[in-house]
Amino acid sequence: MSFKCTAIMSNQGNRDAPFTQLLRIAEEVLQSLRSALPHPLQRQLNAVPILLEDLPSSAQIKDGIADNQLGLFVGAPVGETHSTHPPRIILWLRNHWDMCNAIESDYRAEVRTTLLHELGHFLGLDEAEINERELQ
Numbered sequence: 001m002s003f004k005c006t007a008i009m010s011n012q013g014n015r016d017a018p019f020t021q022l023l024r025i026a027e028e029v030l031q032s033l034r035s036a037l038p039h040p041l042q043r044q045l046n047a048v049p050i051l052l053e054d055l056p057s058s059a060q061i062k063d064g065i066a067d068n069q070l071g072l073f074v075g076a077p078v079g080e081t082h083s084t085h086p087p088r089i090i091l092w093l094r095n096h097w098d099m100c101n102a103i104e105s106d107y108r109a110e111v112r113t114t115l116l117h118e119l120g121h122f123l124g125l126d127e128a129e130i131n132e133r134e135l136q
Contacts, residue, residue, distance in 0.1 A: 017097055019054050019094070022054075025107060025111070026052050026093055026096075027052070028108075029115070030050065032112075041119075045119060048088060048089055049087075049089070050089045051088055051089070053090060055092055056092055068098070070095050070096055071091045071114040072090045073090075073119075073122050074090065078124060089118040093111070096114065117130055120133065
């Protein structure tokens with residue numbers, strides 16, 4: 001089973017690396033991480049769409065997302081149904097690239113860390129539990 005990934009490119013300018021390059025690398029990281037997870041976690045990861053976006057949109061920023069935010073889990077965690085939004089994980093790739101000073105190995109590590117962090121939220125973990133499990 002594969003990820004439900006959607007790529008969204010912004011028109012907010014190019015900061016060195018083309019979005020297609022950042023997307024390709026992020027997809028490699030996601031596939032590698034998926035393969036390394038235990039089967040129950042692979043199933044959970046396959047159950048949540050992952051949006052790979054260039055940068056937060058102006059609408060997202062207006063809604064309170066920081067312009068340099070790395071990722072976000074939206075929706076109700078597994079087993080809960082109280083959210084009106086479908087569950088999804090969003091990663092803003094350009095922000096990862098910028099934070100890592102355009103160093104590919106650091107970018108790969110940070111994309112992996114952010115995905116694990118947001119997966120933790122999808123599984124119902126709060127920030128303290130994520131930190132306790134070293135998913136930060």
